[in-house]
Amino acid sequence: MAELSQAQTFLAKYNLYKQATEYIGGWIAETAASIGFEVPEKNQKQPQTKARSKKRGGKKNNPKPKAAAVPAKIFQIRVADFVPMANAIAAVGSEVDSEIMVPVAMCKYFNCAIQTRRQVSKWFKAKFDGDRASDARHEYFIHVLEDTFATLRPFLRTSGPKAARKDAPSATQNGVTTHNRFAGLTVEEAAALADEEDFSEENLPKVFEVELQQDEDDGDEEFWIALSLLLQEQQDMREIVRKSWSNYKDGTVDLIVAAMVTDTAIKLAQKSEAEFELLVTRPKQWPVAKYPVGTLPAVLFYNNHDTFHQWPLEEIAKPSNRLGITAVGQTEAHFDFWPVYAGLKFYLHKHVTRPKTVPQVVPQDLQEPEVHERTLRSIELAQIMRLVKEAQKRPKLWDAVSQGLLSMFSTHTIPIWLTFGVQLHFDSQDILGDKVAKTHFELEVYLNEMMAEVQEMKRDWEEPFIPEGYVPHIYVPIEEAFTDIDPWANRDGLADQWAALSKYAKVAGHPTLKLLKSEKMYFFRHHPLLNGMMKYHFFLHWHAFGLSYENCSVSLLMMSHVYVGTRLRHPEVPV
DSSP states (O other), rough: HHHHHSSSOHHHHHHHHHHHHHHHHHHHHHHHHTTOOOBBOOOOOOOOOOOOOOOOOSSGSOOOOOOOOOOEEEEEEEEGGGGHHHEEEEEEEESSTOOBBBOHHHHHHHHHHHHHHHHHHHHHHHOOOOOHHHHHHHHHHHHHHHHHHHGGGGGGGGGSSSBBBTTSEEEEEEEEEEEEETTTTTTHHHHHHHHHTTTOGGGSOOOOEEEEOOOOOHHHHHHHHHHHHHHHHHHHHHHHHHHHHHHHHTTOHHHHHHHHHHHHHHHHHHHHHHHHHHHSSTTSOOOOOOSOOOGGHHHHHHOGGGGGGGGGGHHHHHSHHHOOSSSSSSSSSTTTTTHHHHHHHHHHHHHHTTTTOOOOOOGGGGGGOOOOHHHHHHHHHHHHHHHHHHHHHHOOOOOHHHHHHHHHHOOOOOHHHHHHHHHHHHHHHHGGGGGGTTTHHHHHHHHHHHHHHHHHHHHTTOTTTTTTOOTTTTTHHHHHHHHHHIIIITTTTHHHHHHHHHHHHHHHHHHHHHHHHHSSHHHHHHHHHHHHHHHHHHHHHHHHHHHHHHHHHHHHHHHHHHHHHHHOOOSSSSO
């Protein structure tokens, strides 16, 4: 759990990247303009002064209007302008009496922007076939930032001795030879040195706002960079979740811990997805009405895999009967976002186009000779939850994945977080392997042991300060919590629902229904996350019950009075 809280979120990463890029552009533009370099400015409407009052009564009733504030400048620059402006700054900075000074903390902004771009470029190359035009755009901006930094590097300083010049690597001040400590350092080394010496970005001087003008390709690239950062965040969280389930399997942590880490990761993914829509500007060709956020990873996958271009984008990105290629293109272990999404959207299309039935998928429907194993499992899981939705009764308590799949059949959308959650669900099953059913057994044992203690306390209730025969209300919440879980996790309540569904002609022959009936408690025995969340739910009620019990019985208070009284009367008695 601590690792999840320490992980940098999508919002933090993207905001820092945007802040770094805009500050670099703003500082360069403002500095270049101050030395005479022509930097375009955005035309802004001049504020108008308010009309003078027409009331009579002389000057007292007609005060002189205040001068309107002049709007701050907004520079308009392109990425291609970075290096020419940096060269102009360097040319003036090389003069003997120049006062050009590049704040040291800017190293950290340069490093942030460059490393973010490199990270995204590396991620693309590892997971996709590769789009040469896209790779070229990534590399172009990286080179622009690196060249800009290299040009300005000789002038990095805070105060004191002048920066090293091209014709004079060292300077003398008061008889002491000094040199620029940053000369020859890479951007990573310079940023590390700035960090060591506590040069903070918060202390950087304010600069005028800058508007980075982008052509259609540049705007597109920024959009996909933001999405890539979101998917990278999910991949990072996924490794933490996988580690938690491995620790549970080894006996290092409790089931509740693994389940709560998983649930927290899903909630963070939900938060990031909402932030993406609020924060990132969409290019005109990807409107939200046509491409909801849940479809964007599939669009990204499609754009970077030539093998998918044999089909229309709409068939790949949105629910359709086109499964596409799922068994290839996954070059990195555990990166299977597309196969999982492909399976979910394939079955969702079946559900949408056959609203009066409970659709079943047979091998002939898949239209592909090879199908990714997790695509098949996604289709199976979707069918299971569709049958659960058809049942007359079902549990009140659900995990996020199960609840998300049930909602999918109503909203007809597949959020990014849901695909991510299904990945985590499969991860937990795969890591636990043949021990996956242990999670249900652990839930059963915990429920029955804890409830037995509650019943024993209720039966043997005896307090000197409580009226005889009085049964306090404190038992009601925990008994209700037990009642919410017991019929399903202990008594296989779903088996009754499967039996009832078998009587309906539209469901009776469903192969997934046969699977669910093939093993007692099949659903719970294959759902570690749900078992963990149910255990957590009862765990909370158990502790709340303990606090309520003490509040009602005041047992500890009475014991403390006895203890204090004994110590006062017999201080020699050992504690």
